[in-house]
Amino acid sequence: xxxxxxxxxxxxxxxxxxxxxxxxxxxxxxxxxxxxxxxxxxxxxxxxxxxxxxxxxxxxxxxxxxxxxxxxxxxxxxxxxxxxxxxxxxxxxxxxxxxxxxxxxxxxxxxxxxxxxxxxxxxxxxxxxxxxxxxxxxxxxxxxxxxxxxxxxxxxx
Numbered sequence: 001x002x003x004x005x006x007x008x009x010x011x012x013x014x015x016x017x018x019x020x021x022x023x024x025x026x027x028x029x030x031x032x033x034x035x036x037x038x039x040x041x042x043x044x045x046x047x048x049x050x051x052x053x054x055x056x057x058x059x060x061x062x063x064x065x066x067x068x069x070x071x072x073x074x075x076x077x078x079x080x081x082x083x084x085x086x087x088x089x090x091x092x093x094x095x096x097x098x099x100x101x102x103x104x105x106x107x108x109x110x111x112x113x114x115x116x117x118x119x120x121x122x123x124x125x126x127x128x129x130x131x132x133x134x135x136x137x138x139x140x141x142x143x144x145x146x147x148x149x150x151x152x153x154x155x156x157x
Contacts, residue, residue, distance in 0.1 A: 052090060062090040066092070126146060127146070128144070
């Protein structure tokens with residue numbers, strides 16, 4: 001039996017759509033609204049815990065303190081991680097930047113993403129992606145990833 005990956009993705013998109021909905025807005029409109037809320041709230045110092053699921057040595061639970069526009073400390077699966085540049089992609093600022101870059105590339109991105117937003121804050125809650133062009137003989141890399149915000153604690157101004 002041959003499985004068509006595009007049909008599977010389409011089904012996943014249908015089932016995930018209600019989780020990311022702000023009424024009838026476009027995906028870009030939802031992102032703009034979420035990002036606008038994020039910037040308006042002016043959160044510059046926070047603790048974030050994200051779970052990164054992928055076929056990668058970077059997968060697992062990231063605990064990151066972010067402040068003054070940079071990662072201040074990072075732990076991966078409870079172990080100190082000194083690669084703060086990589087840890088940035090698992091921050092709220094990094095998630096917005098990643099989603100914005102993929103949207104900006106449009107069809108040339110070779111990735112399709114699903115973005116879910118937190119019901120209370122409107123901020124990004126989860127970003128899931130799938131690589132559209134899959135090399136089968138043998139697969140050169142994982143075809144999907146997910147970054148889920150497990151906990152988000154802003155520090156007082």
